[in-house]
Amino acid sequence: MKRALFALALLLAAAPALAVNPDEILSDPGLEALARTITRQLRCVVCQNQSIDDSEANLARDMRRVVRTRVLAGDGERQVLAFMVARYGDFVLLDPPFKPKTYALWFGPWVVLALAGMIALLWFRVKRSVAAPTSVPQLSAAERTRLDALLAEIDGEPHARGRERKP
Amino acid sequence: MRKLGYAVPALLFLAIALLFATPFALRLDxxxxxxxxxxxxxxxxxxxxxxxxxxxxxxxxxxxxxxxSIVNVFASWCVPCLAEHPMISRLAEEGFTVYGIDHRDPPDAVGAWLDRNGNPYARIGADRDASVSIDWGVTGVPETFLIDRKGRIRHKIVGPMTPDIFAEEVLPWMRELAR
Known part of the structure; x- marks a missing residue:
């Protein structure tokens, strides 16, 4: 029990390792918080899916510094994000913007899902129609007479099979 | 209709395979x-x-x-920059104006590097804290920008300028821009 509690305490005490160096942090806590919310939204363009807030890459450090410089100069969140998009394109935003160029990204999964649903529906309808045909084709008068004749022949000659077996 | 049904998974597989193979076929990086x-x-x-x-x-x-003009972002500590240096020098020899942005470099190191390998740059700006590199949207060194006479960026080469890129991209572009 004691051990478990100790492990839990350790787990709770563990803070995530920060990529941000102490000397980067702004002295104004309000501006620092703003800088952190911005850097968490910006992609480190030389990393794989990491924000510049998380990355140790040189470029990420340089970009963090530029973000803090802009924040100190009085820029808001939108302005700093726009500043980075102007230089690195939409890719620099971890959350892709919703605009005609990114429609495929936003709608693509739903289109695939709808297509899959349509194919599944079609598939089951085809299967059901094969298993239980809805309309039985009617015999023509000539077919009916011939079928009756054949059935009468089988019923009328019960020994037909026995006779065939003999050479 | 039933026969067609069996073809659907195969066709879907083909379509997805094509989608994923396209970047490789086009050599997109x-x-x-x-x-x-x-x-x-x-x-x-x-x-x-x-x-x-x-x-x-x-x-x-x-x-x-x-x-x-040509703006080449380089650094003395960057090995691919040394590899492309002969191409940058050739551009200067061919009469094009080549400028350099020296990226995050100690002055002594880049001085020695230029003495050793030659200086083809008409002007060099020292970007010691990389802030101007970020303004240019640089993601690493080397990167090379081709600029028209109005000062607009017209083309960009990411990574070292190989002899192929030199002959097939940079020379045709610069001749076009010089017209």
């Missing part, structure tokens, strides 16, 4: 970020010359208009 600055004026900047080497003159936005 997902690590190369297309520049957001193509056809836009070069960013406003002013960089000092390399410390202790005033003859490198420094580089600013105004230097980029008047004639087509």
């Amino acid at each position: 997902s690590h190369i970020l297309p520049s957001a600055l193509i056809d836009l004026p070069a960013p406003e900047f002013a960089l000092p010359p390399i410390e202790g080497r005033p003859q490198t003159l420094g580089l600013a936005t105004a230097d980029l208009s008047g004639k087509p």
